Amino acid sequence: MRLNHVGIAVESLAVASRFWAEAMGLAGGETELVEGEGIRVRKFPVPGGPAIELMEEAAGEGGVIAKFLAKRGPGVHHLSFEVDDLDRTIARFRALGYRTTSEQPRAGAGGARVTFLHPKDAHGVLVELLERPRESP
Amino acid sequence: MRLNHVGIAVESLAVASRFWAEAMGLAGGETELVEGEGIRVRKFPVPGGPAIELMEEAAGEGGVIAKFLAKRGPGVHHLSFEVDDLDRTIARFRALGYRTTSEQPRAGAGGARVTFLHPKDAHGVLVELLERPRESP
Incomplete structure (x- = not known):
């Protein structure tokens, strides 16, 4: 289980990108709309480590990022840990008494399958468990 | 510039350690008192990536973690990025118009020199810039 990325809720991808690119010196990827979550994300890979993932509201006032910003303001939203087998990992956490925020895994950015621990x-x-999409043969 | 650790403010090192050790499967290091900051920290190295650093109040009600917990509750406190030359990095950030939370770098856990961006x-x-202690000759 290793850290894949740190998810950060921002008011504006364009404005916050300036800090991570110009000041921190990271190269940002393309902006991606994650339809199921109603968010836009932009990843800044960090050489030899987990990426920084900026997340902006795309679904409007009731969306997950809008609610987070209203309650806590911008900042770190989640830590995403990559696992080999998400279903087995979820079963193990549940057996230990840990809850997930949804019954089934969901579609995350980049085609990953993700679930969140309560x-x-x-x-x-907020710990995200992430299984990368299988490589096409 | 790479992510060295994720700092997490907790109510109790002993209680929160159970999650990171038993559920996440990480091996925790020794608990360390960082006198200058008035905190106790325990690091959980993650193979091939940044560590998880749990931080507990050690200085009482007015301490930095006590104030954070009162305001925001437990959770991610800072992201710590390792740099080769802290003084040069601070000068570069200041030249770009970024502020640090203290005039001079401070002593962090493990003998590191650290400073925080506003x-x-x-x-x-809360971005920490960290310079590891020089190896003894």
């Missing part, structure tokens, strides 16, 4: 169970951290 | 300038993220 932040109360992780002491205030 | 979270407003980083769109809600």
Whole structure:
């Protein structure tokens, strides 16, 4: 289980990108609309480590990022850990008494399958478990 | 510039350690008192990536973690990026108009020198810049 990316909620991808690109010196990827989540994301890969993923609201006032910003303001939203087998990992967490925020995994950015542990169970951290899409043969 | 660790503010190192050790499967290091900051920290190295650093209040009600917990509750506190030359990096950020939260770098965990960028300038993220201690000859 290794850290894949740090998800950060921002008011504006364009404005926040300036900090991560110009000041932190990271090269940003393309902006991607994640339809199922109603968000736009832009990844800044960090050489030899997890990426920074900026997340902007795309679904309007009731959306997940809009609600986060209204409650907490911009900042770190989740930590995403990559696992080999998401279904097996979820089963293991549930057997230990941990809850996920949805019954089934969902479609994340880049074609990944993702699920979130309940932040109360992780002491205030929203932990995403992510399984990368299988490479096409 | 690469991610060295993710700092997480917790109510109790002992309780939160159970999640990161038993559920996430990480091996925790020794608990360290960082006197200058008034905090106790415990690092959980993640193979091939940045560590998870749990931080607990050690200085009492007015301490930095106590204030963070009172305001935001437990959760991600900062992202720590490792740099080769902290003084040069600070000079570069200041030249770009970014503010640090203290005039001079401070002593962090493990003998590192650290400074923080002002979270407003980083769109809600508390970014730590960290220079590892030089190896003894």
